[in-house]
Amino acid sequence: MKKEYLIAMIGIEWLLIGVFTVMDILGFYVLYEGVLIPMFYIIGI
Numbered sequence: 001m002k003k004e005y006l007i008a009m010i011g012i013e014w015l016l017i018g019v020f021t022v023m024d025i026l027g028f029y030v031l032y033e034g035v036l037i038p039m040f041y042i043i044g045i
Contacts, residue, residue, distance in 0.1 A: 008038035 015038075018031040 005042065008042050011038045012042075 012035055015031050015035045019028060019035065022028050022031060
């Protein structure tokens with residue numbers, strides 16, 4: 001359980017770095033939606 005939590009947190013961290021560094025709206029949208037997947041996992045489980 002702890003391993004999956006840490007993997008999800010690292011995934012969120014990298015995706016958020018991408019969200020705030022990408023320079024086009026399509027990349028922002030894709031990365032923002034990507035953040036929701038591990039966040040759903042952390043909140044739901």
